[in-house]
Every structure is written in structure tokens, then in C-alpha cells.
Amino acid sequence: MKFIKNIGLVVCIIGFSFFVGSIFVGEYQVSEEKFNSWINNKGIKSEIFIADANSQIVGKTFSSFKLSSKLIELAEKSSEAHQVNIQKWQTEGGQDEKINKEWSKVIWVDWSKVHKDFTFPLLQETVNSPVNNNQWLAFFLTFGLAIIGGLLYIIPDFILLGPAGIKNNALFQHSATNRGWGGMLVAAFFISFYFLLYFFSDFLINPILATNPISLALSGNPASQWFMYGLIYCSVMTVFAVKMYVKYRHNLYQVIRTTVVWFFQIAFAFLIPEMLVRFNQPWYDFKNAWPLNYTFFFDWNINSLLDSGNLGLFMLVWGILLTIVVIPVMVYFLGKRWYCSWVCGCGGLAETLGDPYRHLSDKSLKAWKFERYIIHLVLVFATVMTGATLYTYFSGATTVLGIQTASLQSWYGFWIGSIFAGVIGTGFYPLMGNRVWCRFGCPLAAYLGLVQKFKSRFRITTNGGQCISCGNCSTYCEMGIDVRAYAQKGQNIVRSSCVGCGVCSAVCPRGVLKLENAPDIDRVNDNPILIGKEEVKLK
Amino acid sequence: MEHVVIIGNGIAGITAARHIRKLSDKKITVISAETDFFFSRTALMYIYMGHMKFEHTKPYEDWFWEKNKIGLLKAYVQTIDTQNKQLKLDNGTGLSYDKLILAVGSKPNKFGWPGQNLKAVQGLYSYQDLESMEEYSPTTKRAVIIGGGLIGVEMAEMFLSRGIAVTFLVREDRFWGGVLPKREGDLISRHIKKHGVDLRFNIELKEILPDENGRARAIITTNNEEIECQFVGLTAGVSPNISFMKEGNIETNRGVLVNEYLETNIPNIYALGDCAEFHQHPTGRKNLEQVWYTGRMMGETLAQTICGNKTAYKPGVWFNSAKFFDIEYQTYGWVNSELRENEADFYWEHEKGEICLHLVFDKASNKLLGVNTFGIRLRHEVCEKWINGEATIEYALEHLKDANFDAEFYKQYEKEIINQYNQEKGTNLKVRKRDWKRIFSKN
Ligand SMILES: Cc1cc2nc3c(=O)[nH]c(=O)nc-3n(C[C@H](O)[C@H](O)[C@H](O)COP(=O)(O)OP(=O)(O)OC[C@H]3O[C@@H](n4cnc5c(N)ncnc54)[C@H](O)[C@@H]3O)c2cc1C
Ligand code: SF4
Ligand code: SF4
Numbered sequence: 008m009k010f011i012k013n014i015g016l017v018v019c020i021i022g023f024s025f026f027v028g029s030i031f032v033g034e035y036q037v038s039e040e041k042f043n044s045w046i047n048n049k050g051i052k053s054e055i056f057i058a059d060a061n062s063q064i065v066g067k068t069f070s071s072f073k074l075s076s077k078l079i080e081l082a083e084k085s086s087e088a089h090q091v092n093i094q095k096w097q098t099e100g101g102q103d104e105k106i107n108k109e110w111s112k113v114i115w116v117d118w119s120k121v122h123k124d125f126t127f128p129l130l131q132e133t134v135n136s137p138v139n140n141n142q143w144l145a146f147f148l149t150f151g152l153a154i155i156g157g158l159l160y161i162i163p164d165f166i167l168l169g170p171a172g173i174k175n176n177a178l179f180q181h182s183a184t185n186r187g188w189g190g191m192l193v194a195a196f197f198i199s200f201y202f203l204l205y206f207f208s209d210f211l212i213n214p215i216l217a218t219n220p221i222s223l224a225l226s227g228n229p230a231s232q233w234f235m236y237g238l239i240y241c242s243v244m245t246v247f248a249v250k251m252y253v254k255y256r257h258n259l260y261q262v263i264r265t266t267v268v269w270f271f272q273i274a275f276a277f278l279i280p281e282m283l284v285r286f287n288q289p290w291y292d293f294k295n296a297w298p299l300n301y302t303f304f305f306d307w308n309i310n311s312l313l314d315s316g317n318l319g320l321f322m323l324v325w326g327i328l329l330t331i332v333v334i335p336v337m338v339y340f341l342g343k344r345w346y347c348s349w350v351c352g353c354g355g356l357a358e359t360l361g362d363p364y365r366h367l368s369d370k371s372l373k374a375w376k377f378e379r380y381i382i383h384l385v386l387v388f389a390t391v392m393t394g395a396t397l398y399t400y401f402s403g404a405t406t407v408l409g410i411q412t413a414s415l416q417s418w419y420g421f422w423i424g425s426i427f428a429g430v431i432g433t434g435f436y437p438l439m440g441n442r443v444w445c446r447f448g449c450p451l452a453a454y455l456g457l458v459q460k461f462k463s464r465f466r467i468t469t470n471g472g473q474c475i476s477c478g479n480c481s482t483y484c485e486m487g488i489d490v491r492a493y494a495q496k497g498q499n500i501v502r503s504s505c506v507g508c509g510v511c512s513a514v515c516p517r518g519v520l521k522l523e524n525a526p527d528i529d530r531v532n533d534n535p536i537l538i539g540k541e542e543v544k545l546k
Numbered sequence: 547m548e549h550v551v552i553i554g555n556g557i558a559g560i561t562a563a564r565h566i567r568k569l570s571d572k573k574i575t576v577i578s579a580e581t582d583f584f585f586s587r588t589a590l591m592y593i594y595m596g597h598m599k600f601e602h603t604k605p606y607e608d609w610f611w612e613k614n615k616i617g618l619l620k621a622y623v624q625t626i627d628t629q630n631k632q633l634k635l636d637n638g639t640g641l642s643y644d645k646l647i648l649a650v651g652s653k654p655n656k657f658g659w660p661g662q663n664l665k666a667v668q669g670l671y672s673y674q675d676l677e678s679m680e681e682y683s684p685t686t687k688r689a690v691i692i693g694g695g696l697i698g699v700e701m702a703e704m705f706l707s708r709g710i711a712v713t714f715l716v717r718e719d720r721f722w723g724g725v726l727p728k729r730e731g732d733l734i735s736r737h738i739k740k741h742g743v744d745l746r747f748n749i750e751l752k753e754i755l756p757d758e759n760g761r762a763r764a765i766i767t768t769n770n771e772e773i774e775c776q777f778v779g780l781t782a783g784v785s786p787n788i789s790f791m792k793e794g795n796i797e798t799n800r801g802v803l804v805n806e807y808l809e810t811n812i813p814n815i816y817a818l819g820d821c822a823e824f825h826q827h828p829t830g831r832k833n834l835e836q837v838w839y840t841g842r843m844m845g846e847t848l849a850q851t852i853c854g855n856k857t858a859y860k861p862g863v864w865f866n867s868a869k870f871f872d873i874e875y876q877t878y879g880w881v882n883s884e885l886r887e888n889e890a891d892f893y894w895e896h897e898k899g900e901i902c903l904h905l906v907f908d909k910a911s912n913k914l915l916g917v918n919t920f921g922i923r924l925r926h927e928v929c930e931k932w933i934n935g936e937a938t939i940e941y942a943l944e945h946l947k948d949a950n951f952d953a954e955f956y957k958q959y960e961k962e963i964i965n966q967y968n969q970e971k972g973t974n975l976k977v978r979k980r981d982w983k984r985i986f987s988k989n
Contacts, residue, residue: 169741169742170740170741170871170872171872172871172872173597175595175596175597176595176596176707177595177596177707178596178597179596179597179598179599180596181596257872258953258956259953259955259956259957260953260954260955260956263955366598372607468951470923470925470926470951471865471926471927471930472839472842472843472865472926473865473867473876473926475586475588475589475838475839475867476557476586476588476589476605476838477586477588477589477592477603478586478589478592478598478602478603478604478605479589479592479597479598481602482597482598482602491605492605495605509953509954512953513953514597516869516874517867517868517869517874517876518867518874518876518923518924518951521923521951521952521953522953522954523954525982526982526986528982528986529986
């Protein structure tokens, strides 16, 4: 068994090595034809750039890093020249038309926003790599090996870890799960991956190509970086769902919850949207609600839905109803857990890949205070940004109170959508626990939390006086809730941030905690009397 | 301002301190020689097993004490001068008090075994015990644990988590035989063995043999078997940690003797928690109850008395809980290891032998007296209400779903349980649906 486990580890590492290694292989041959079609598609008007590129790029062969940095370099150089012209003509005055024309030649290549959109298509078109020529094989060597290896590593634990029960041994003694070098390494890997994914996808051409056959089979389109990401997400969740089954097989709440959240990811966030695309419908994730899905009200999305006939209209109406009716009603009956740990993709990853890191969340009062500020700020930001978006959509004005709607959107997209939700939200799993985004950043969680706190039947019931203050519940609460602080006073846990993962209840060695939907009698028992003792009443 | 000094920063002393603070602004000082801050002793095993770090076992953050003006002092109290209301500390200083609360806890029993003071022979009670277990673990291949009780089984689980073999010697014919009825004891014994513990019954320790460095190298049992080991765990119970006051004039027996108000024989000196022994328990329970919950309840009670609302200690229905490897145990009321004369019982066990429910009731009146449950969580309030309100065994069985506290989607066994009862007694009881109103009703 131990042997199989070790083989699994090796195979998995080989898979990852192929994946990472593929970034560095291949060459990019820019033919004139491909170059011209790229120039046309991008609508590039700068004659300086075109001339430079013709002499320095066309007909030559590069690595991905060289090609993309060369393109950026030339773009920046040409834009500088155009801007010098503009400045000159501005001081001379009276040449507005010329200036406008010159502006349209400037190529914007801010790394945080449009850099990848600029270079990515040319790289994708010009790549010549072993991956491109053997896509199925590449898929097997990267995804295939990593998945098979991962499963071989995990499944033997069914026997190795002994009879069913809580399996948290050594978590605080192992470097991978206790912020040691192992954890740092994984964090560095996650963070770099997200940076590449969001901002430098042109370096991921080969990994993306490795998923091409799957994408073609599903939607008929070539794979994009988002398709690759979706496939990674699903694979990771699948492998780690198996780990959850091994670890929590004695606990049916965990088994069912894991299955459901896995299903929603695979079906609703991956297969169904890809199938929709196959039938020329918009890519649409029926469970992704605004404001988590912050682009829902962006003009391109609304327009695309409106252009898609009845189904598109249905999607638009459903998206709105989901946020304003379905979610609050369900939260009233079940608590926000129905979304955050049963349906949501972010929650799904946190509850599978993230499970080995849940104990790293900060339980201090300070962290709780910080959390309340920042998560509600994000909610306000999302609402304001969306308000401006809708105002712009209906009125046509591009600014609201002097602020450009488009820059609000791209700010939100960069700082919240990419950096917070992706790079920090997942990248920091091994450092700050698995719910960094859900706890501190997710505007939807903030909204659900308000409903849960003030109008819901959900609570975690504390079982009378049975708590021994051991601290397992608080330690394993991924949301950093100090569950023990309530339990040891005999108080129910009613907290806006609780995602109802059920792990506090699972790890409690004294059967103190139960997630429950019940009538509002004594739900918030602020002044509980510990039972077991008859006469003392606390003021 | 009146100065309340508390010796011992365990659950009893700290609960008293917190509640005195809630009720008054007296000056409070808590002294302990063990750790700077209050931690949960019950979680020691989880530190060793890597489920938690020490910091996670502290129920309050470190700033809590200063903010609530509860003074903490790390020192060992050597003697108590009750005449001058003065404590003598090991750092050479003294401390005077107006009211003194003794919450000094327990220490592991040693019954005079030859070799009991060797290296790597110890109990598990204090943080220092944990540290020393850590120290010996890397060089331990087999540990022998003496005494089949709660701390013994925790120690076994700890060692197994590090791949250290465990031999577990139990004096009775089953695990925790002094407390658990036979069938429950057998159930847990099976489970302990399933985890790979070499569990032996009806055997005691005779002697511990040293190696050349004064460390345990083997033990000899009462049937003269020698078992090689590098560590010996002494977990045959605990007794009050009162040796430092034996000399003084505070009246003691096994523990510090107190009345129902937790007062000792000396005015303004109180005792509570593990170290307090009642002359006569106020509700007829055992005079010495060394568990977490009683320490906490005594702390809450004593705070009232100290703050001018003289209150007798009146614990309600007895309850307790534990976990043996993977099986949780809860008990409410009294289920004795042997039935008393007036008692009858009903026992149900799941076919796989890891879940059971044991109800004890009064033969004559059918009133429920106690519940033992393994592998099923029960609702404290409901069980207490039944036992206090003198519900009959039949009522309890019919309404068992009200008491179920297992996580959602867990398999429930009420039907099986009631079928067995009907079969045994020829009754025709039916499982009632869970009813929130009933659950929340106060009586
Ligand atoms: C491993 C383990 C697991 C347990 N599990 C459970 C359980 O699951 N459920 C349950 O109900 N109970 C359990 N118990 C028992 C429970 O922990 C005790 O009943 C409880 O901690 C007693 O609390 P206390 O406040 O009376 O004393 P303690 O917690 O023992 O505190 C006394 C403190 O006083 C200090 N002290 C003593 N003398 C002096 C002095 N002269 N000067 C200065 N300081 C002094 C000691 O160092 C100690 O820190 C467990 C105990 C152990 C050891
Ligand atoms: S309180 Fe419990 S159920 Fe809620 S998030 Fe924390 S661990 Fe999960
Ligand atoms: S895990 Fe259970 S016993 Fe431990 S502190 Fe939490 S509620 Fe109390």
C-alpha cells in the first residue's frame, strides 16, 4: 500500500513536471501571412510598429518569452513615438484630426489588463511544439499522469490511515500543511500559476494546447486559457473529492456535500456551458450568481444574452431572480451553506483541494474585525461598480460622477476578480487557509451572510454543557470562526460567515455541535445558562 | 479593594475568575506554576497527535486577561499562612489575599510500584507531562500503559499515531470496567483492539525495570511476564494535588474538604474543581468528581458566593462524554457498571458492534434513570429533561428522535431500537417524529 502511494506520488510529480516543462518547449515561427492576419484582427494601425515588426519578427523563430517580450517592446516603443507626436502637435495647436488619428495608433499594453489579449493570439497561431503535434499524448502526460498519480497517492489511505474516523494526525507537524517549506512551495506554485493564467497566458500556450482535444470534443472550439483552467479545476476537484471520501467516509454529511458540490462544478460550471457553446448559445453558468459573477451586468454580457433568443432572455431573468429571490429564500431555510459549500465553485475547490489547509485560518478577534470591514467593502464596491455599469448601459453616459465606468470595471476585474479571488484566494491556501476569498473577499458571501445572520433558520446548536473547550472546532473552522467561544458558553453559533461545511461538528470529540435548520426559538441565545447545574442565573 | 487570589489556572479557577469579574470589580490574581495562560488540558492529546498546536488549546486570546483585569502570576505556591492570609511563593516573594480559592487540580496516581520514578515512567496530566512524552517518543518502540481509563486510552491513541506499539494493561475484565457495564466495556475493548492495541485484561503492573541510564526498559506483570518497553504510562486515575498544603490547617481528606458552598474549614478559603472533596455531596453524588464540567459549574457557583450572592453548589443531572479512538460516548444520569437492585435496563447494539444505546430505568415505576450512548450523539437538554422530569423508558424510546443529535444525513436507528424493545417486552411502541416544539419546551 505504502508502495502504491509512493508510486502515485512519483507519477503525479512526473505529470506536473510535464505540465510545467511544456511551458518551455516549442518555437514560434512568425510567417508573413500569420502576422498580417493578426495585425488585421487586432486592428493595429501603427505603421511604426508594423514596420519594426516586419523587419524584426516576421520570418524569424522565437521562444514564447522572446516573442512576447519583443512584441511588447516594439508596441511600447511605437506608442512612445506616437505620443511624442501627439504632444508636439498639441503644443502647436489646431491639429485635432491629426491628433485623433495618432491616438488610434497607440497600442495599450498594460500588463495587468490587455497585455495578454495583445500577444496571445499571435503566439497561439505560430506555435510549433511537440505538444501541438501530439495533443492527445500531451494531455495524457500532463493531466493524465497527474490525475492517475494523484489517485494512486490518495486511495491507499483508505487502508493506511486505519478505520474510518477523524484523520487529522500530524497536520501541524508536516511542512506541507503547517506553513513549512512544503506549504511555501505549493503556495509559490499556485501563485505563479494564477499570475500566468490571468496576466501572461501567452506563456501557457502549450498547456492550453494539451487540453485542445477535449475542448474540440465538447464545444467544437479550440481551447482557450479559460477552458484549460476549467479542466484543471474539475480534475483537481475530482481527485480531491476522492480524498474527501477517504477522509470523511464515516460522515454522510461530508460525503453527500462533497458529491453535490463536485457535481455542480462539473455539470454547471463546465459541461453545460461548453455544450451551450456547441449549440451556439452563450457560455453560461446557471449557478454563478451576481455579485460573485461580477460581469453579469456588463454590456457585452447583457447584449450577448439579449442576442440569444428565448434562452438568452431566460438566462438573463434567471440570473436576476437567482440573486434577488432564490438565494435569500434558500438562505432563510437552509443557511448560506446551500450555496457556499454545496453549490459554489469557489467553495467547491476550497472544500476539496483546500481541505488539508483549513486549520490555517486565523481565528483571532483582529482577523474577524478585519474580515467584516473588507468583505462588506467589496460588496459595496461591487454594487457601486454594477450600478455605474447599468447606468452607463441605459443612459449611454460613459462616466458616472466623473468616474469612468470602464475604469471602475477594469479596476474591479483586476484587483477583486483576479488578484483577490484568484492569486490570493487560492494561491494563499497553504498560508492562510482555504477560504481566504470566501471569508475576506466574496461579495456574494457578504450578501448571503447578512441574510443568514438576520433572517434564517440556520444555526449551529451547542449541546448543552458538553463542551470541554478543546479547540478542535475553532482550529478546523476554515472561516476562522472561534466556534469554541460560543460552544463553551452553551451558546448557539449564529455567524454571518459560517458556510456550513460541517467540519466543526465532525471534529468535535464530544458531540457538541449540530448544524440545524430549526424554528427561531432561542436561535440566538445571548445569555445562555449552561445546563447541568440548576440554580445559577447570570445577569 | 478586596483581593481574590486563585491558585490554579485550570477550568475551575479560571471560570471562577471570569465570573467574579463579570459580577464585580474585585482585584483578581490567578497563580499557576504550569503555564502562563489557561489552556484546555483535555486537548493535550491533540497537540501530540498534530491536530492542534498548544496555542489552539487556549480558549482565550492572550490579551483577554489584561483587558478583563484578571492578573496572572506564574509561580508555585509553597505554603499558605492562613493566619496572616499570606502565600509563600517559590520565587521568594509573598502574596497576601483577602479571599483564597484553591483550584489546584489533580496529579496522576502512583501506587508505590517499584520503579515508578524511573525516567520515561509518567502519567499524562500537565503540559510538562506532554513535553516529556514528546521527549521520549523518538526513542520509544513500545509503550506499556497501566490502567484502563479515559486518559489511558488517549495515551494509547497518541502513541499509535506516531507508529509506536502499545501494550495496555487493564485490571478489570474489560476496558474501564469500574464505570462501564459489561457490554459497553466489551464494545470499546473490541474497538481498541481493532486499532492494533495489545489490550490485556485482568493483569496489573508489578514492577518496572531500569536500563543502565535509569530509564524504563521493561515491566513485569502480576503474572510474571516481562514486557520490553521504553515508556510506561501510569494512568490509573488521578488524585487531588494537595500535598503542599498537607502541613497547614486546611482540612483535607483525599481532597480539600468543602461544604455545599465550596467553603473549607477556614473562613475566606474555598476550594473547587478536581481538588475539592465534599463532606457530603449536596445532591448525593460522589464526593470527589474530577471532570471538566464540574470544575466549570463550581466556578460559576462560587463566583456568586464570593460576590455576595451566597449560592450552594447544586449540579443537575450527571452527564459526561468521551471519545475512544473513533467512537464517541455520552452519558446522562446514572448507568452503573452493575445494575442496582431497583434498576432494570434495555440495551440495543448495532449489528456491526460499534454503536449502542443503553437505557436504565426504575423497575417499579419505569422512570428513566440513565442513558449511555456509543456512536450516537444525544441532545443534552432533552435527556436532562427526561431524567429530571421522570419520563418513562417508553416515553423516551418513542420520542428518541427528539434526542438525536447526530449530524444531518446520519443513519438513524430509532426504528430498530424500538422494534427490539417491542420484541423483548411485547409492547407496541411507535417511533414519533421529531418535534421542535417539544424539543424547545422548557419542561
Ligand atoms: C489528558 C486529560 C484528558 C481529560 N479529558 C477529560 C474529558 O474529556 N472530560 C472531562 O470532563 N474531563 C477530562 N479531564 C479531566 C479534566 O481535565 C479535569 O477535571 C480538569 O482539568 C480539572 O480542572 P481544575 O481547574 O480543577 O484543575 P487543573 O486543570 O488541574 O488546574 C490546576 C492548576 O493549578 C496548578 N497548581 C497546582 N498546585 C499549585 C501550586 N501549589 N502553586 C501554583 N500552581 C499550582 C496546576 O499546575 C494546574 O495548572 C481530562 C484530564 C486529562 C489530564
Ligand atoms: S462554524 Fe463550522 S460549519 Fe461553519 S464554517 Fe466554521 S467549521 Fe464550517
Ligand atoms: S470541538 Fe467540541 S468540545 Fe472541543 S471546543 Fe469545540 S465544541 Fe467544545
